[in-house]
Amino acid sequence: MSGLGSFERIEETAAHIRGRCGTLPDTAVVLGSGLGDFADRLVDAVATPYGDLPHWPASTVIGHSGRLVIGTIGKRRVAALAGRAHFYEGHDLATVVFAVRVMARLGVKQIILTNAAGGINTGFAQGALMIIDDHINLIGTNPLVGTNDERLGARFPDMSEVYSSRMRQIADDAAAATGVPVQHGVYVATHGPSYETPAEIRFFRTIGADAVGMSTVPEAIAARHMGLEVLGISCITNMAAGVLPGVLNHEEVMETARRVRGSFIALLEEILARL
DSSP, X not given: OOSOOHHHHXXXXXXXXXXXXXXXXXXXXXXXXXXXXXXXXXXXXXXXXXXXXXXXXXXXXXXXXXXXXXXXXXXXXXXXXXXXXXXXXXXXXXXXXXXXXXXXXXXXXXXXXXXXXXXXXXXXXTTOEEEEEEEEEESSSOTTOSSOOTTTOOSSOOOTTSSOHHHHHHHHHHHHHHTOOEEEEEEEEEOOSSOOOHHHHHHHHXXXXXXXXXXXXXXXXXHHHTTXXXXXXXXXXXXXXXXXXXXOOHHHHHHHHHHHHHHHHHHHHHHHHHO
């Protein structure tokens, strides 16, 4: 990576995308494990592998195709990020949230963060879609640690409403219109990459978490730091450790995501139509 500062790298990447994508997007969607098929629904699209974007971190996890697709769905210009960088891959959090910051500098106003998550709430079924009402950050650090660049946002951004009540209502209306059932809950983010222990899951349930994963929270914090409106959607791809007998594995995550992708895409398209 060049010797440019963080803001300059973000700007350089945004300028590169502006030169390629035609009409700029006003909404971005980050697609979690196994949920990347949505990107193929965009028309008049320009697709760029992450490796062709300056400074953009690679996406190495199975189920993340690693490409930026900017296109149209309905009347809306959308940037679909098919894959993300994770803290557990060895990136620092500035790198993890780099893509979100680039989207903000492109002029995106709303961002939808999706993920595959483990179900903690015993009322959830495997394959449920959960609208994130709030989060708990147990990663152990924060993407805003370090010197603050006022060009990106305030030193102490408010986190009273990370996940927009307006966008959550739109998601509920979209669910009713499409017949796709949704749950609501609190998402807890952990460091990973190991799955959580049953004792940790009992603790998370005690402190109010409904689902657990290894992403999304740093992106949501950075998005709010830059003034973006945020919606979060978790696909409950497995029940967390100790909820059901058996062991956890990534193949189960991918299989469940494949099973619910039709409902997920229908919900996402309706949300975008209503924004």
